[in-house]
Amino acid sequence: MDEESTIGIIGSGSWATAIAKMVLNNSDRLNWYFREEEHIERFKKVGHNPNYLTSVDFDTDKIFFSTDINEIVEQSDILIFVIPSAFLKEALKPLKASLKEKYVVSAIKGLIPDENLIIGNFFNKHYEVPINSIAVISGPCHAEEVALERLSYLTIACQDIKRARIFAAKLRCSYIKTTVIDDIYGTEYSAVMKNVMAIAAGICHGLGYGDNFQAVLISNGIQEIKRFVDTIHPITRDIKSSAYLGDLLVTAYSQFSRNRTFGNMLGKGYSVKSAQLEMLMIAEGYYAVKSIMDINKKYKVNMPITEAVYNIIYEKISPAIEIKLLTDQLR
Numbered sequence: 001m002d003e004e005s006t007i008g009i010i011g012s013g014s015w016a017t018a019i020a021k022m023v024l025n026n027s028d029r030l031n032w033y034f035r036e037e038e039h040i041e042r043f044k045k046v047g048h049n050p051n052y053l054t055s056v057d058f059d060t061d062k063i064f065f066s067t068d069i070n071e072i073v074e075q076s077d078i079l080i081f082v083i084p085s086a087f088l089k090e091a092l093k094p095l096k097a098s099l100k101e102k103y104v105v106s107a108i109k110g111l112i113p114d115e116n117l118i119i120g121n122f123f124n125k126h127y128e129v130p131i132n133s134i135a136v137i138s139g140p141c142h143a144e145e146v147a148l149e150r151l152s153y154l155t156i157a158c159q160d161i162k163r164a165r166i167f168a169a170k171l172r173c174s175y176i177k178t179t180v181i182d183d184i185y186g187t188e189y190s191a192v193m194k195n196v197m198a199i200a201a202g203i204c205h206g207l208g209y210g211d212n213f214q215a216v217l218i219s220n221g222i223q224e225i226k227r228f229v230d231t232i233h234p235i236t237r238d239i240k241s242s243a244y245l246g247d248l249l250v251t252a253y254s255q256f257s258r259n260r261t262f263g264n265m266l267g268k269g270y271s272v273k274s275a276q277l278e279m280l281m282i283a284e285g286y287y288a289v290k291s292i293m294d295i296n297k298k299y300k301v302n303m304p305i306t307e308a309v310y311n312i313i314y315e316k317i318s319p320a321i322e323i324k325l326l327t328d329q330l331r
Contacts, residue, residue, distance in 0.1 A: 008031035010082065011082030012049065014143040016032075022170075033069050083108065099129050132163075139191075140249065198260045199285040209323070224303050227302060227303070228303060262275055265278065
C-alpha cells in the first residue's frame with residue numbers, strides 16, 4: 001500500500017457516504033459497491049446518495065460504481081467495509097476475489113452475531129487477511145456532522161502503524177483530523193460496547209431520568225467497557241482517550257445516535273419490534289448486547305449495564321423495573 005493506492009467502499013449507507021466524501025477530498029478516484037443498480041442510476045442522476053446524507057454532492061465522474069463486489073475488490077488496493085455486522089456474511093456471499101493481498105478497513109461497529117467475532121478476526125479467520133493488513137476506523141464521529149463539515153476526529157487502529165498513517169492521510173482534510181494507534185482489538189470491542197451503553201442512555205432518557213443520572217450512567221459505562229476490554233485483550237491503553245471515551249460520549253449523548261434513539265423508544269414504551277420497524281437505520285447495539293453476553297459467559301466480567309440492556313431487549317423485562325434495579329448497582 002502507498003499514497004497512490006485505490007480505495008474501494010463496500011456499503012452504501014450514511015457512514016459509507018460520509019467516508020466517500022472524505023476520500024474524495026484527497027483522491028480523484030473511488031470505487032464504490034452498491035447492491036442495487038437502481039440505487040446507482042439514481043445517484044448518477046441526482047449527484048448524491050438518494051437515500052442517505054442527501055445534502056452531500058459528489059462529482060460522479062470520479063466514482064466507479066458497481067453492483068459486482070468482485071469487480072470492486074479486484075480494482076481496489078484498500079477496501080473499506082461499511083455494512084451492518086449482522087448482514088456482512090450475507091453481503092459477502094457473492095465474493096470470489098481474494099482479500100489476502102488487500103488492506104482491509106472495518107468501519108463497522110459490531111460483532112458477527114452467530115460467531116461473536118469482531119470484524120478484524122472475522123476477516124482474518126474466513127478470508128485469510130493478515131492481522132497487520134486490517135485496520136479499524138473509530139470515532140468519535142457521526143456521519144451527519146461530516147456531511148455538515150463540522151470539525152471531527154477519527155482514530156485509525158492498525159498493528160502496522162506505517163500503513164495506518166498512509167491510510168489516515170487519505171481521510172484527513174480541513175474538517176477531519178486523524179490519530180493512529182495500534183490497539184485494533186481494544187478499539188473494536190470498545191466500539192461494540194459503546195453502542196450498548198448508548199441504548200442504556202436512550203432507555204433512561206425515555207424513562208425520564210435526567211442529566212445527573214446520565215452522567216453517573218456513562219461514568220459507570222466507561223468503567224464497564226474498560227473492565228471488559230482489558231480482560232479480553234490486556235494491554236496498556238488510555239481508556240480516557242477519544243477513541244474510547246470520546247466515541248462513547250458522542251454515541252450516548254448525540255441526537256444523531258441511532259443506538260440512543262432506539263433505546264429512547266424502548267424507554268418510552270415501544271416494543272423492540274416496533275422500535276426497529278420505525279427506525280430507518282440499524283442499531284448495532286441490538287445485536288451486540290447478545291454477543292457480548294455470550295462472550296462474557298467465559299470471562300465473567302461484572303457488567304451490570306450490559307446485563308440490564310440485555311434483559312430489557314431479550315428477556316422482555318420492563319425498562320422501568322430493570323433500570324430501577326440498575327440504579328442500586330451504580331456508584
